Amino acid sequence: MSQQASTLILVVLMVVAFYFLILRPQKKRQQAMQKTMRELQPGDRVLLGSGLFGTLLSIGDKQAVMEISPGVELTVLKQAIVRRATEADEDTLTEDEVGDELEAEATATYDTGDPQPVVRADADAPSGTTVADNDRSNLR
Structure with a gap:
């Protein structure tokens, strides 16, 4: 050869x-x-590429309308739909778990780490205007 x-x-x-x-x-x-x-048909539970779950309400040629929570509707491109959602995909929370999460969130305190800005008169500014000490809009 x-x-x-x-x-x-x-x-x-x-x-x-x-x-x-x-x-x-x-x-x-x-x-x-x-x-x-x-x-896909209206009423199907689907998973989007972004990780959102929702129930299809209507399907067009390019877009679909889905409900992600009662009363909350999204219009998405059909291309964003990855697949039908299965029970294994979704975690179901009991009312006790949801209530505990909401209660913990309502009682949580958040420390932003920023003190209250001090407001002072600026010598170069026109009279009657003030500037916050942490205002850095003039820095470049």
Whole structure:
């Protein structure tokens, strides 16, 4: 076998391997995603790429309207929908857990670390204007 023939066989094998290892699986994933998008119906629970869960209210050609919480609706691109949500995807909180979280948040204190800004008269400013000591808008 000549050098050219073995090189040609090697190139053909690489193209075939590329097709079966990369192109074909990608095409199958794309077809499965398109099938999922066609089968979506209002009322389906879906997961967005950003991690938001919601219930589909309506589906258009390019956009979908979903409810993420009672009375809170979002309009999203259909491309943002990753898949139907399963029970395994979602954590369900009991009323006690939700109540405990809200109570803890309501009683929490936050230390911002910034003292109250001191307001003083600025010598260069027109009369009657003041500048806060932590105002750094003139710095560049």
